[in-house]
Amino acid sequence: MGTPPENDPAGEPDSSTARRGRSASTPPMGWNSWDCYGGSVREAEVLANARYLRDHLLPHGWDHVVVDIQWYEPTADTAGYHEGAVLDLDANGRPMPSVNRFPSAADGAGFAPLAARIHEMGLRFGLHILRGIPRQAVAQRLPILGTDWTAADVADHDHVCPWNPDNLGLDHEHPGAQAYYDSLLARFAEWGVDYVKADDMLAPYHAAEIAAFSRAIEASGRPMVLSLSPGTDLGLEHLDHLVQHSDVWRISDDLWDRWPLVYDQFERMARWAPHAGQGRWPDADMLPLGRIGIRAHGGDDRRSRLTRDEQRSLMALWAMARSPLMFGGDLPSNDDWTLGLLTNDALLAITKDSVDNRQHRREGELVVWTASSGDGRIRYVAQFNLGDVPADSTVQAAELGTDADDLVVDILGSGTPVRLGVSRRTPLPPHGCVLWAISSS
CATH class of the missing domain: 3.20.20.70 (Aldolase class I)
Incomplete structure (x- = not known):
């Protein structure tokens, strides 16, 4: 069977041994x-x-x-x-x-x-x-x-x-x-x-x-x-x-x-x-x-x-x-x-089409995920409340690498753009979330 390839720092396999004929360039x-x-x-x-x-x-x-x-x-x-x-x-x-x-x-x-x-x-x-x-x-x-x-x-x-x-x-x-x-x-x-x-x-x-x-x-x-x-x-x-x-x-x-x-x-x-x-x-x-x-x-x-x-x-x-x-x-x-x-x-x-997808932080039952669009023009932020009672989740513009004047849209909500602000505090229902798309104004 051979030895699996060593990963490079980015986690990519040696292309000489990777399986050919891949047809899943994006998640099926x-x-x-x-x-x-x-x-x-x-x-x-x-x-x-x-x-x-x-x-x-x-x-x-x-x-x-x-x-x-x-x-x-x-x-x-x-x-x-x-x-x-x-x-x-x-x-x-x-x-x-x-x-x-x-x-x-x-x-x-x-x-x-x-x-x-x-x-x-x-x-x-x-x-x-x-x-x-x-x-x-x-x-x-x-x-x-x-x-x-x-x-x-x-x-x-x-x-x-x-x-x-x-x-x-x-x-x-x-x-x-x-x-x-x-x-x-x-x-x-x-x-x-x-x-x-x-x-x-x-x-x-x-x-x-x-x-x-x-x-x-x-x-x-x-x-x-x-x-x-x-x-x-x-x-x-x-x-x-x-x-x-x-x-x-x-x-x-x-x-x-x-x-x-x-x-x-x-x-x-x-x-x-x-x-x-x-x-x-x-x-x-x-x-x-x-x-x-x-x-x-x-x-x-x-x-x-x-x-x-x-x-x-x-x-x-x-x-x-x-x-x-x-x-x-x-x-x-x-x-x-x-x-x-x-x-x-x-x-x-x-x-x-997104990159750098990862859990940004977790504090108890409050979880924040971040990612960026493939062209880098949009920053995605998801705030989750995994708990059984309502809770507020807060993110700072600085921690997200964005500006307070950037526009945010709740992808799963009304879709109306608003200013991000220096800090955004969002009330979340039990097991609920908000998913922001942030773009420069």
Whole structure:
């Protein structure tokens, strides 16, 4: 596998060893099926969300449509994962979309027809895949494409996913393990996949697996964003390797619509955000907003339980940290308020083009983040109250490197410009925030 490159003082990897074909020059933005449909999403639902994305969000930069886990299981439902379920595989042990859920996949077409329809809308197509090789392929000793080996020759029975029974691990001491991943990613390239969410990669950290997956993407000849999950207790000691082999990596477990989970992301993103940049995006996970839980595993059909103040704070942190933005709700069920939050171009500009993003200071439950626009003309300041009672947050013009006469606009508020002043004191509700754009007068 080789030794990961040493970082220079700015944290950039040696370009001679960085993964080629990166297509995530900015944080990916789009829709993912997990929060509302769990493992049971159907083709018609994917297309309905894609059409909404095209019609309402594409003009604002949202362009990914990602089918999450279990697309190869015909019996997938809300009950979680089914041990021993018969999966749809091709003759070489590679997952195929279940035709009863994805009718266009009939006759071996796989996801190619659905990806083509997504592309015709001007969108990008993504899918989820689990680390390893299907147990079913191992039991049937299915051949690995282009080799004399079978799935049984490369299976690792000791390093398996602890929460999903579909796969065994891969023995990366055996060359057939790389051959299997090469065949899998070649199939994804044939289908026209643009984004791969590879799961069970980071907890524990599977370095050989990540490198093999990255090599397979390169060998496929098609640029694909590689997003790694789930990120439990992910540490900065893996930064060099992550930058070398992936584009996006999760920094937490799944995020759901509860304030304590959002609260915990502030500390994590304070560690990771300074290391974000082109093709290297720490991911605070999907946005559990709008209507979620429709057929989620163990969930219920509901509107997000986060208050509007909490949703504003979530969006402000994700933007200031330049996390990918993957909406988890059912887009056709959106209300106007949620749509307004997702189409706030001043907010989205921070995600797309900002620098020096970092936590400026934290005093108890009062947190201040700062960043600048890519051209240096705008200074962004986010003030958060993470506490359960109202509180006032104060920033000084001098500490922000700005002048008292500069104009400030609350991106999440009225949008009316006012003078910054020498000191600005802002009352904040519980779990609330204010996000300023500061420009010279």
